[in-house]
Amino acid sequence: MVLEYHGNILRDRCTVEGSSRNVPTMPRRAASLCRLRRLLRPDVVWFGEAIPRTPMMLAAAAAEDCDVFLSVGTSSLVYPAAGLAQARPRAARWSSRSTRMRRT
Secondary structure, three states: OOOOOOEEEEEEEEOOOOOEEEOOOOOOOOOOEOOOOOEEEEEEOOOOOOOOHHHHHHHHHHHHOOOEEEEEOOOOOOOOHHHHHHHOOOOOEEEEEOOOOOOO
8 A cells, every 4th residue: 555645746736625636736836726716825734834634544554464565665764644554453563764965
């Protein structure tokens, strides 16, 4: 199971009704509007925003019942996401992979 805990940068979400759509092109245009003519924003959780309830509950349940726990694209330092690894069964294997860009 793959969960998008912090959302998906390749989708936009309406700031009013919460509906989402795939982004047709990258990079984004300066401002896009939904069918209600309201602003769209990237469908991701920014720092300081709450994780949506459904992904949070699904991730916690999956972590508590997993055989292997993979944490991808994160430093595993920021909570509540960082706490998911501690929810896994002791016997479950765990691996974390950051996608941090490195200067060359």
